[in-house]
Structures are given as C-alpha cells and as structure tokens.
Amino acid sequence: MTATRNPDRTRETxxxxxxxxxxxxxxxxxxxxxxxxxxxxxxxxxxxxxRNKLELGYAVVDDLIGPMMYEAWITPLTSGEDxxxxxxxxxxxxxEQRGExxxxxxxxxxxxxxxxxxxxxxxxxxxxxxxxxxxxxxxxALRRGQRAGTVNPSVDADRAATFLVAAMEGTIGxxxxxxxxxVFDDSVYGFELFLDSLRPVETPVx
Amino acid sequence: MTATRNPDRTRETxxxxxxxxxxxxxxxxxxxxxxxxxxxxxxxxxxxxxRNKLELGYAVVDDLIGPMMYEAWITPLTSGEDxxxxxxxxxxxxxEQRGExxxxxxxxxxxxxxxxxxxxxxxxxxxxxxxxxxxxxxxxALRRGQRAGTVNPSVDADRAATFLVAAMEGTIGxxxxxxxxxVFDDSVYGFELFLDSLRPVETPVx
DNA sequence: TGGAATAGACATACCGGTTGGTATGTTGTA
DNA sequence: TACAACATACCAACCGGTATGTCTATTCCA
Numbered sequence: 001m002t003a004t005r006n007p008d009r010t011r012e013t014x015x016x017x018x019x020x021x022x023x024x025x026x027x028x029x030x031x032x033x034x035x036x037x038x039x040x041x042x043x044x045x046x047x048x049x050x051r052n053k054l055e056l057g058y059a060v061v062d063d064l065i066g067p068m069m070y071e072a073w074i075t076p077l078t079s080g081e082d083x084x085x086x087x088x089x090x091x092x093x094x095x096e097q098r099g100e101x102x103x104x105x106x107x108x109x110x111x112x113x114x115x116x117x118x119x120x121x122x123x124x125x126x127x128x129x130x131x132x133x134x135x136x137x138x139x140x141a142l143r144r145g146q147r148a149g150t151v152n153p154s155v156d157a158d159r160a161a162t163f164l165v166a167a168m169e170g171t172i173g174x175x176x177x178x179x180x181x182x183v184f185d186d187s188v189y190g191f192e193l194f195l196d197s198l199r200p201v202e203t204p205v206x
Numbered sequence: 207m208t209a210t211r212n213p214d215r216t217r218e219t220x221x222x223x224x225x226x227x228x229x230x231x232x233x234x235x236x237x238x239x240x241x242x243x244x245x246x247x248x249x250x251x252x253x254x255x256x257r258n259k260l261e262l263g264y265a266v267v268d269d270l271i272g273p274m275m276y277e278a279w280i281t282p283l284t285s286g287e288d289x290x291x292x293x294x295x296x297x298x299x300x301x302e303q304r305g306e307x308x309x310x311x312x313x314x315x316x317x318x319x320x321x322x323x324x325x326x327x328x329x330x331x332x333x334x335x336x337x338x339x340x341x342x343x344x345x346x347a348l349r350r351g352q353r354a355g356t357v358n359p360s361v362d363a364d365r366a367a368t369f370l371v372a373a374m375e376g377t378i379g380x381x382x383x384x385x386x387x388x389v390f391d392d393s394v395y396g397f398e399l400f401l402d403s404l405r406p407v408e409t410p411v412x
Numbered sequence: 413t414g415g416a417a418t419a420g421a422c423a424t425a426c427c428g429g430t431t432g433g434t435a436t437g438t439t440g441t442a
Numbered sequence: 443t444a445c446a447a448c449a450t451a452c453c454a455a456c457c458g459g460t461a462t463g464t465c466t467a468t469t470c471c472a
Contacts, residue, residue: 004439004440004441005439005440005441005446005447005448007446007447007448010447010448024324025234025325026232026234026321028231028232028234028235029234029235031430031431031432032431032432032433033430033431033432041448042448042449042450043432043433043434043449043450044447044448044449044450045447045448045449047433047434048446048447048448049447052432052433053432053433104324105324106320106324110320110379111320113379113382113383114312114316114317114320114321114379114382115232115320115321117382117383117385118230118310118311118312118382118385119230119231124383124385127383128383128384131380131383131384155399156395158392159392159393159395159396160395160396160399162380162389162392162393162395162396163373163377163392163393163394163395163396163397163399163400164396165376165380166373166376166377166379166380166393166396167369167372167373167376167377167396168376169376169379169380170371170372170373170374170375170376170377170379171369171372171373171376173316173319173320173372173375173376173379174337174368174371174372174375176319176320176323176324177319177320177323177330177333177334177337178334178337179323179324179330183368186364186365186368186369187365187368187369187372188369189362189365189366189368189369190365190366190368190369190370190372190373190400191369193361193366193369193400193403193404194369194396194399194400194403196403197399197400197402197403198399210465210466210467211420211421211422211465211466211467212421213420213421213422216421216422237456237457237458238457238458238459239456239457239458247422248422248423248424249423249424249458249459249460250421250422250423250424250462251421251422251423253459253460254420254421254422255421258458258459259458259459
C-alpha cells in the first residue's frame with residue numbers, strides 16, 4: 001500500500017518542520033533535535049538528505065520561503081491596471097489571510113534577513129534575490145499602472161518599489177513587536193497616504 | 207593611581223562588550239564566554255554584576271540602546287518648525303554619522319525587536335516602550351509642524367508617525383540585507399516623496 | 413589613630429545539559 | 443546484489459550557570 005520508504009515525503013516533512021522551527025526561534029537557535037523530535041525522523045535520515053544545518057536552512061529559503069513569498073506578494077500584482085489599489089487590498093487582507101502568526105512572528109523572509117544577512121553570505125544572497133524579485137514585481141506593476149494612467153508617470157517606479165517593500169517589512173516588524181493589530185492598522189494609514197500620493201495629479205484638461 | 211577595583215567601570219565594560227556581541231550575533235547566539243574573553247573580565251565578576259544572561263540583555267537595552275536611540279532619533283526632532291525637513295536631514299546624515307556598520311548590522315533596537323519580541327516578554331516590553339517613545343517624539347514634532355504651518359493639518363500625526371517609524375526601520379533593514387548604500391538611497395527617495403506629500407496643500411488664498 | 417571585622421568585588425574551577433556532527437550498522441527496493 | 447534510505451550510538455565542543463575561595467576597600471570600635 002503506502003511505501004515504507006518515501007524519500008521525497010521525508011524531505012518535505014523535514015523542510016516543513018525546519019521552516020517552523022526557524023520561524024519561531026531563528027536559524028541559529030533552531031535545534032535539529034527539536035525538528036527530529038517533532039517529525040519522528042531520525043538524525044541519520046536528516047543527514048542523508050542535507051549535508052549540514054546550513055544546507056537545510058538554504059533549502060528552507062529556496063524551496064519554501066521564496067515560493068511562499070512570491071505567491072503571496074508578487075503574483076497578485078502581475079495583472080490589473082491599478083497596482084495602488086491592489087497593494088491596499090493586500091495590506092487590508094493580510095491580517096485575515098495569514099493567521100495571527102503574522103503579528104507575533106512577523107515575515108519569515110525578513111526574520112532571516114535581519115538575523116543572517118550579516119553572518120552568512122549564502123543566506124544573504126538567497127534572501128537578496130528574493131527581495132530583488134519582490135521589488136521588481138512591484139516596480140513592473142507600478143509601470144503598468146503608469147501606462148494605464150492610474151499612477152503618476154513622473155514617479156521613479158524602481159525607487160518607489162524599493163520604498164514600498166521597505167515600508168511593508170517595517171510595518172510588519174513594528175506590528176510584530178507590539179503584538180497587536182492596532183499598530184499595524186495605524187501604519188497602514190500612512191501607507192495608504194503614500195500610495196494615494198502616487199496618483200496622477202488631477203490637472204484640468206484644456 | 208588607578209583604583210585596582212572599579213565596579214562602575216567593570217559594569218560599563220561588560221555592558222559595552224555585551225552590546226557589541228549582541229549587535230553582531232543576536233541575543234540568543236551571543237556568547238558570555240566571548241564577552242569575557244574580549245574584556246578580560248572573569249565569569250565571577252560578570253555574575254556579580256548581573257544575575258544571568260537575560261538581565262545582562264535587559265541592561266543593554268535600558269542603559270545603552272534606549273538612550274542611544276533617543277539621542278539619535280528623537281532629540282533632533284524636539285525643536286524646530288519644519289519636522290519634515292528635519293527628518294530628511296536625519297536620513298541623509300545617517301550614513302555618514304553612523305559608521306558603515308549601519309548598512310551591515312542594521313539598527314540595534316530593531317534587531318533585538320525582531321529576534322526577541324516573540325520569545326521573551328521582558329525584551330518585548332522594553333523595546334516596545336522605546337519604540338513608543340520614538341513614535342510619540344515624531345508625532346509631537348509633526349503636530350508642532352502643523353501649528354507652524356509646515357505640515358498639512360488634516361494629517362493624523364500619531365498614525366503618520368507610526369508609519370514613519372516603520373518605514374525607517376524597514377529602510378535600514380532592507381539596506382542591511384543588500385549591504386550597499388544604493389538600496390538605502392533608493393528607499394530614501396520614496397521616503398522623501400512621502401514626506402513631501404504631508405505638506406499643506408497650496409490653496410490660493412482668497 | 414590603629415587594627416580587627418565586614419562586605420563588596422572579584423577569581424578559579426567545575427558542572428550538567430545541549431549543540432551540530434559522525435561513524436557504523438541495518439533495511440527496503442529496484 | 444547493489445545502492446539508496448534510513449536507524450542507532452556516540453562524540454567533542456560549547457553553553458549558561460554555580461560553588462567556593464580570595465582579595466581589598468571601608469567601617470566601626472577601642
């Protein structure tokens with residue numbers, strides 16, 4: 001019936017458990033023994049699939065966090081003519097879509113970025129490429145908005161996208177510390193002010 | 207000449223070394239043995255001044271990081287009639303004033319916030335009160351600007367201040383990952399766009 | 413004013429527990 | 443039968459923390 005050995009499933013199980021362990025404790029404080037205890041996988045199996053703890057961490061970024069973030073924050077912006085409204089919708093929907101975890105544990109990618117970027121070049125580059133994709137996705141959406149007339153054409157899309165990503169991570173990080181939705185909502189107020197300021201100026205057409 | 211025993215100086219030495227260790231490795235990965243090795247202080251002395259590692263960490267926030275942040279980001283906003291310009295000046299001056307460390311290691315307060323807020327209530331509350339002071343300082347500066355006519359009076363100062371702090375931390379965090387000033391500058395571009403959008407609307411006076 | 417008592421300020425040695433990692437043996441499967 | 447996929451047992455290094463002893467500056471009293 002079910003195969004007694006299923007390497008793909010074992011690997012997936014390890015990755016998922018490693019993700020949650022890292023998400024809660026950070027990478028350095030993540031314990032391999034805890035991961036093994038929760039999954040029932042043995043240490044021999046873990047070290048069969050991953051060379052060491054670092055490679056396990058890399059795989060979590062490449063195979064889980066990266067795609068997860070892409071789907072949540074980039075895909076929704078790949079179509080539509082009003083990226084500003086789309087971003088607003090994402091902000092308002094974030095608290096509901098993601099669990100309460102988002103307020104207490106923050107953004108998995110940003111957590112790793114803040115912890116590991118200065119310490120390990122491998123982590124830094126992987127996270128950097130994920131963040132670059134994000135910024136590019138936002139930038140392209142802004143340019144599409146400019147072509148559609150929903151975004152002020154004088155705005156530098158690349159730089160504005162960089163600020164938007166920074167403000168996003170900052171907002172989530174601030175809410176994570178306060179552990180309440182109210183700080184998140186307060187920050188979103190300013191966020192929407194900024195988004196509105198990117199609209200085209202309403203010039204009376206001659 | 208120099209007193210053979212100087213408890214205040216010993217404590218200060220420990221705090222400073224602990225700050226740097228925590229700044230580089232995070233709190234959980236900070237090693238007491240490394241702190242002792244770099245200072246020449248012995249473990250007996252450390253545990254004479256601090257009950258345990260956690261209390262040492264708390265003291266670093268209370269005695270070092272808190273005041274440090276207050277002086278750098280709140281004091282400059284306590285006077286003057288144009289807070290928006292003052293914030294711009296702080297952003298432009300940050301890269302020079304602080305060393306290259308700011309790009310590689312980020313903001314000490316935010317680092318601790320992201321790592322420890324979900325894990326330890328003592329850290330969380332200390333960091334939260336520091337961030338609250340920051341937001342309040344920005345908010346008061348904005349209100350002063352509104353009274354002076356340099357800030358749009360229809361802006362909700364509290365909420366805008368929250369967003370400004372979030373955007374600040376987000377910008378520093380993003381630059382920390384990229385380890386380059388260009389990403390910082392790009393984000394500051396959007397930051398200044400937002401600050402300008404808080405100006406009073408130029409209505410033709412009747 | 414001197415000298416003993418006291419307590420703060422360290423120093424040294426050690427501890428159990430946990431860490432990531434490895435060596436070696438066994439089992440299932442193509 | 444050969445090799446991937448595990449399982450078990452073990453290791454040295456490091457972790458935060460403690461027990462105990464020593465030194466020294468101050469206090470207190472004769």
